[in-house]
Amino acid sequence: MLNLVLFGAPGSGKGTQSEKLIEGYDLFHISTGEVLRDHIKRGTELGKIADSFISKGELIPDDLMISILDDVLEKNAADVEGVVFDGFPRTIPQADALEKLLARRGTELHAVIGLEVPEEELMNRMLERGRLTGRADDTPETIKNRLDVYHRQTMPLRDYYNSNGKYLAINGHGRVDDIFEDISTRIKEKTGAERKSR
Numbered sequence: 001m002l003n004l005v006l007f008g009a010p011g012s013g014k015g016t017q018s019e020k021l022i023e024g025y026d027l028f029h030i031s032t033g034e035v036l037r038d039h040i041k042r043g044t045e046l047g048k049i050a051d052s053f054i055s056k057g058e059l060i061p062d063d064l065m066i067s068i069l070d071d072v073l074e075k076n077a078a079d080v081e082g083v084v085f086d087g088f089p090r091t092i093p094q095a096d097a098l099e100k101l102l103a104r105r106g107t108e109l110h111a112v113i114g115l116e117v118p119e120e121e122l123m124n125r126m127l128e129r130g131r132l133t134g135r136a137d138d139t140p141e142t143i144k145n146r147l148d149v150y151h152r153q154t155m156p157l158r159d160y161y162n163s164n165g166k167y168l169a170i171n172g173h174g175r176v177d178d179i180f181e182d183i184s185t186r187i188k189e190k191t192g193a194e195r196k197s198r
């Protein structure tokens with residue numbers, strides 16, 4: 001098993017690098033943002049609740065988010081070689097819950113890949129994504145709140161994972177392929193896992 005968290009501010013490239021990781025290491029991808037956006041698109045009850053938080057750039061409450069993740073793991077992650085968690089955890093209680101959810105399944109979190117990108121670049125990337133995809137929360141006001149929420153609620157996880165030795169700081173500013181090379185090297189050093197394809 002190889003279980004990885006992709007950690008970083010909104011706009012840091014988690015989605016892009018997730019795609020490369022799942023392909024390169026045959027992993028199952030869980031993006032909590034995508035799970036929620038899918039509920040919103042399908043108009044489910046959960047989607048309605050999620051939308052009320054996402055549209056303001058706020059986080060979905062921990063209890064709800066953790067039970068959604070548990071459910072996704074239960075339905076999908078039985079026979080996989082490992083999981084890339086993209087956008088989860090975003091708070092310390094979520095990180096504690098992830099540890100327990102993985103332990104219950106006889107496994108653990110192996111590394112946290114922290115994509116570090118200058119603030120100005122994050123803003124530009126998200127505005128560009130908003131223009132290209134029409135993603136509803138990529139508007140100037142919501143982006144600003146998402147960055148504030150990131151600093152307040154999610155940044156403390158950097159220290160949390162630094163102190164348990166799982167945090168791998170990656171310079172997320174540059175070419176996508178170069179960043180992925182760097183990630184692959186650091187995963188190899190940390191866990192011994194090798195990429196399956198080039």
Ligand code: AMP
Nearest residue numbers: 032033053054058059060065087088090
């Ligand atoms: P993302 O696609 O990861 O940028 O997530 C988009 C939005 O979904 C976030 O701004 C939050 O409102 C919500 N969200 C995604 N993942 C989480 C999480 N782990 N905890 C709370 N809210 C989340």
